[in-house]
Amino acid sequence: MTVPTDFSYSVVIPVYNSQDVVGSTVERVVEVFETAGLRYQVVLVNDGSRDGSWDVIADLARRSPHVVALDLLRNYGQHHANLAGLRESTGDYVITMDDDLQNPPDQVLLLIGKAMEGHDLVFGRFESKQASGHRRLGSRVISLINRRVFEQPRGLAVSNFRILRRDVVERICGSRTAHPYITGQALMSAHSPADVLVRHDPREIGTSNYGLRRITSLVLTILFSYSVFPLRAAAALGFGVAAISFLLGGFYLVRSFFVDSAVPGWTTIAVLLAVLNGVVIMLLSMLGEYVVRTLNAVSAVTTYHVSERVSS
Structure with missing residues (x-):
């Protein structure tokens, strides 16, 4: 025992x-x-x-x-x-x-x-x-x-x-x-x-x-x-915003075929901004994943410093 x-x-x-x-x-x-x-x-x-x-x-x-x-x-x-x-x-x-x-x-x-x-x-x-x-x-x-x-x-x-x-x-x-x-x-x-x-x-x-x-x-x-929960949550939000941006861009693109815009070039700008911003958000989310993985791989073992040790 x-x-x-x-x-x-x-x-x-x-x-x-x-x-x-x-x-x-x-x-x-x-x-x-x-x-x-x-x-x-x-x-x-x-x-x-x-x-x-x-x-x-x-x-x-x-x-x-x-x-x-x-x-x-x-x-x-x-x-x-x-x-x-x-x-x-x-x-x-x-x-x-x-x-x-x-x-x-x-x-x-x-x-x-x-x-x-x-x-x-x-x-x-x-x-x-x-x-x-x-x-x-x-x-x-x-x-x-x-x-x-x-x-x-x-x-x-x-x-x-x-x-x-x-x-x-x-x-x-x-x-x-x-x-x-x-x-x-x-x-x-x-x-x-x-x-x-x-x-x-x-x-x-x-x-x-x-x-x-x-x-x-x-x-x-x-x-x-x-x-990785905060990162995954941010990535999910990013992909959600990107999806909405793509849908919005598609909507304005299709709309431009049937309805003339009051401002020349507005549809093109809206579509480009929506699509490009969506791509940027997705890329940032993926880069964040790699940054976290790299940080975990190279983290130092010593995270403190002992200035003095006393024993009898």
């Missing part, structure tokens, strides 16, 4: 403007793993914080052999920070969680327990998510997109609180995309995803950094980086 002590674990925590709480988060993570007798590593990734978060996590890394701190050159976003942490991780399993204690560290053991049943990817399903209205709405929209784009199974809940087996992590780290989206990439890279009911605590300090702008940006990133 598979038991948790047979494996090592890396906990990846993106850090952004959380100097007042990240220390407590790490202390509780360490306490959970020490008490359970599990081999562990904590990877803290400072994502361009504007407060003293880097000083806090760098000091933690200097004092503990289990902690590694990465300082990104600037704020790249949560998914880039998670990717940096995944590439730094060494554990057989990797857990990703937030830095604000809304993902209670003791709930990590529930993720591990579910993973021991043979699942290579386990998400935390929150009993009651403590989030604002626009975040809950954004989560529903993203969930719909996940089902369409990444074939998220119905009934499976996804979140940033998750555990990934090493082979899933390697597939994510090896993917060539300029816009990482860890949840979607995990769904594409896993064979047996599952979820487990976990607690989600209210935020004790500060406010969420995931505002409406960031949620909208994430939705657009998913749509334009992992789906």
